[in-house]
Amino acid sequence: MIFNVLLTEKYHSSIHLDFERYPHAILVGSTGSGKSYLARLLLGKISKYEPDATLIICDYKGDDDFIQFVTSSNCFRYDQVTEGLDIFYQAFKRRQEGTDKSRTPKYLFFDEWTAYLTNSEKKKQESEKKKLATLLLLSRSFNLHIIVAVQRMDAKNFEQSRDNFVIKVALATLSAESKRMVFPDEESKSIIPKSRGKGYLLLDGKELTPVIVPKIRNKEKLDNAIWDLLEREDNSK
Template sequence: MLGLSAITALIWLAIRRFNEGRTVDLSEPVIINGSEVWIGDYLLPKREILWKKEWHAVVFRAWQAKQNGPVFDLALDLEAEGVHAIIIGPTGSGKSELLKLLLGATIRDQPNCEITLLDFKGGASFSRYQGLGQVKRFATDIDGHSPEQLWNEIRAEVGRRELGLAAKGASRIEEPIMFQLPRHYIFVDELAAALAESPLATSALTLVATRGRSLGIHLIVATQSAQGIPRTMLTNLRVRIALAEADPIDLAQLNLKRPAEPISVLAGWASGIAQKPGSLTSHFNFPLGASFEF
């Protein structure tokens, strides 16, 4: 009996020492899935007696959040802040799901807006929404469209709006005389693939990024990495969102720093960080598999 107790004590001490030596980033999301508790990519021992002291407070906050239920509270006010937005994250992080949520919120908040949907994931993201009245243009990477026609149409949209403002002596869409001109939102899933289609894509989207502010044209783009995006375009994508597991190099390029406060993530939800001009970076949750109907 004494020997068994000694062996048990040695095993317990060994596990305890391993955990104490394991560095866990407490700023990573806390995931509670049944009896499993993760902090980032580290699975905590099943017995709480083996936990390090600082883990308890982090997990308790996550447990409290789970009881109250997560809320999707990311609001993009592109008209007043940032003008354009970029979402980065690896495959499977939920970029397309977040784009659809933002598309739905845009149409609900501005039912008279105009929408361009550019789905360079084979139509998987936006094809079900192409029949909405707000959608004026829909294209995918497999529909056989003419790249020259597509990107010249986007450049022409900029030109039409510039002529419309000039005709009324206005300098920006917010002036009262331009009240009938709707805002136009361009959603792009897989920006890197769109830019690779044609040199015209780069010039057209850069034109929107640099001159769209006064014309009421806004870009919301998603891509796996910020690498390869023209500097002129990236500078004007001022609302910056990074989803879980985004590459640290991309975070550095976008000047994004993860907040120290961790966030809990439930099954069926994902997480990200967002930064708007003049604001600190903050965490947010969003549901996966969400859809909207009108």
């Protein structure tokens, strides 16, 4: 269980995320809505509460958010993200084929998935989408978890795989299409625009909850926690 990831907007009570039950998350919001900020908080908490977890970061945009981790061999930027995704995918294959029998939690954080696909050639788009879809569908029982951040969620970059994001966090203001894609049912009617760092959480089968992202209190401590998660020895490699 990852404790204190978000706060409810109404009573500021803490929200915890159980990645065993809800294995994959998507963070959606326009530019500046606070996705990378929330992602860093979440990765720091994963480091704290799952001492044997490991992490691969794919930071397609490669701006300042994850710059402090560039020297880690598990942090991939720009076009290197293809390699990061593939390494994670191969780890899944090894567990699926039984050559890796360990089940320590492994996380993949992919920032700007839509931008990555948009800037890839058609053939590559298809193969990358397929990889993500396979991971989302099959990796849960192998204790592999995916967290994706996107500015918008559209049908063509996700296809069927969107339903496998069983944790959905939408921040600030969503485009009409993102709203339909992220909250396809009744929920979308009650969604109103919010400011940076505020939004909605939808866990599969639960009620839509207005949330706020807690403040990062100690940036250095957070960076150290993420660094530790990236650099942990991965015995299953």
